[in-house]
Amino acid sequence: MWRGNQVTTLIARPEYIGKTVNFRTFKNSYKDKKTKRADKEDWVVFDDTQEPIVDEETWLLAQKLRQNVRKADPMGEPNVLTGKIYCADCGAPMYNHRQRKGRERIYYTTKGEKRISHSNPADCYECSTYNLAYQKYDRHCTCHHISTKALKSIILKTIQETCHYVSLNEQEFVYSLQEESAMKDIAVSETVKKRIERNQKRVHELDMLIRKIYEDNVIGRLPDRLFQSMLTDYENEQNELNKIIETDIADMQRIIGGQNNVERFLKLVKKYENITELTPAMINEFIDKILVHEPQGKGADRTTEVEIYLNYVGQFQVPVEQHEPTEEERIAAEKEAERLRRKRESNRKYMKKIREKSKEFAEHERIAEEKSSDSNVCVEQNATSKSNQQKMKGEKIA
Numbered sequence: 001m002w003r004g005n006q007v008t009t010l011i012a013r014p015e016y017i018g019k020t021v022n023f024r025t026f027k028n029s030y031k032d033k034k035t036k037r038a039d040k041e042d043w044v045v046f047d048d049t050q051e052p053i054v055d056e057e058t059w060l061l062a063q064k065l066r067q068n069v070r071k072a073d074p075m076g077e078p079n080v081l082t083g084k085i086y087c088a089d090c091g092a093p094m095y096n097h098r099q100r101k102g103r104e105r106i107y108y109t110t111k112g113e114k115r116i117s118h119s120n121p122a123d124c125y126e127c128s129t130y131n132l133a134y135q136k137y138d139r140h141c142t143c144h145h146i147s148t149k150a151l152k153s154i155i156l157k158t159i160q161e162t163c164h165y166v167s168l169n170e171q172e173f174v175y176s177l178q179e180e181s182a183m184k185d186i187a188v189s190e191t192v193k194k195r196i197e198r199n200q201k202r203v204h205e206l207d208m209l210i211r212k213i214y215e216d217n218v219i220g221r222l223p224d225r226l227f228q229s230m231l232t233d234y235e236n237e238q239n240e241l242n243k244i245i246e247t248d249i250a251d252m253q254r255i256i257g258g259q260n261n262v263e264r265f266l267k268l269v270k271k272y273e274n275i276t277e278l279t280p281a282m283i284n285e286f287i288d289k290i291l292v293h294e295p296q297g298k299g300a301d302r303t304t305e306v307e308i309y310l311n312y313v314g315q316f317q318v319p320v321e322q323h324e325p326t327e328e329e330r331i332a333a334e335k336e337a338e339r340l341r342r343k344r345e346s347n348r349k350y351m352k353k354i355r356e357k358s359k360e361f362a363e364h365e366r367i368a369e370e371k372s373s374d375s376n377v378c379v380e381q382n383a384t385s386k387s388n389q390q391k392m393k394g395e396k397i398a
């Protein structure tokens with residue numbers, strides 16, 4: 001039988017990607033019977049010491065997934081976007097709000113038939129700073145409301161467009177990324193590489209020099225006082241150089257890691273080249289984080305800016321070819337805008353009419369009910385079963 005914590009400990013072991021880890025534990029003294037766990041920074045990790053069981057990307061993805069505690073909500077489904085959505089204004093994570101059922105609405109048709117409709121159950125993200133303050137009748141930040149459906153469609157569109165662009169323009173894509181950061185890094189890496197070599201050579205020379213003065217001192221060619229002062233100088237120089245070498249090597253590894261990131265992203269693009277729908281795996285593999293800005297405008301003109309940061313490459317804007325619209329296109333666009341405006345206007349009028357009618361019929365029904373409440377129980381039962389029938393009818397239609 002496997003227990004949860006056994007599996008999580010196993011997943012986190014770097015041994016699965018072919019590494020060997022030493023100094024995971026330590027003892028304060030050899031007499032100590034108790035071993036202590038060392039900090040991760042103090043581990044010594046050797047690369048490629050054995051055949052890897054999983055590839056590095058999968059392993060890193062597993063570590064990333066484990067960072068977020070994804071609680072299953074009352075509906076029993078863990079939310080894939082949770083832990084990735086942040087408020088662009090206050091930086092706090094955004095919380096998911098979901099309803100099991102949509103809101104029930106009773107309305108009357110123009111012919112006076114009673115209907116019941118259910119709106120789609122709410123499923124949205126809101127700024128947690130706003131929400132937590134709001135619960136205490138306080139105000140911090142703003143709601144930043146965005147529906148999960150809208151978020152998912154933006155994510156799908158971004159992934160599709162990026163994959164489409166990258167697969168057609170791989171060279172340009174790699175180049176544009178290099179232009180931004182890697183080009184700089186390549187120039188830097190050349191100087192850093194040279195500096196490492198030069199410093200390592202000098203450290204080696206100093207080793208030889210130290211050995212030489214030791215020998216000279218032993219055979220009496222170098223007086224003790226002079227030997228001591230020379231030794232201190234050499235050792236100081238060596239320590240300084242070793243520190244520089246260490247930071248330079250770390251820089252080099254970061255630069256090489258950056259180049260690997262582009263390759264990893266290209267691999268991902270190949271894997272998801274012709275996708276049509278969004279899966280949880282895709283969200284985890286592609287999306288690093290998403291920032292949601294405060295909505296601007298009202299009604300149908302309301303827009304919300306959403307920034308999507310992809311794994312490995314960050315925020316990537318697919319270049320769009322700007323072209324001046326022709327006269328025909330301009331007229332067509334104007335016509336379309338006018339058509340939408342009229343449609344909205346007529347919808348608004350229609351809904352207003354329905355609301356007024358509904359109010360009227362509801363009032364009639366209330367009066368009728370008040371009258372019939374004086375009558376016998378039998379009639380009341382009849383009315384309930386009738387309204388139940390209508391409810392079922394309403395649901396079918398909704």
Ligand SMILES: [Zn+2]
Nearest residue numbers: 087090127141
């Ligand atoms: Zn906020």
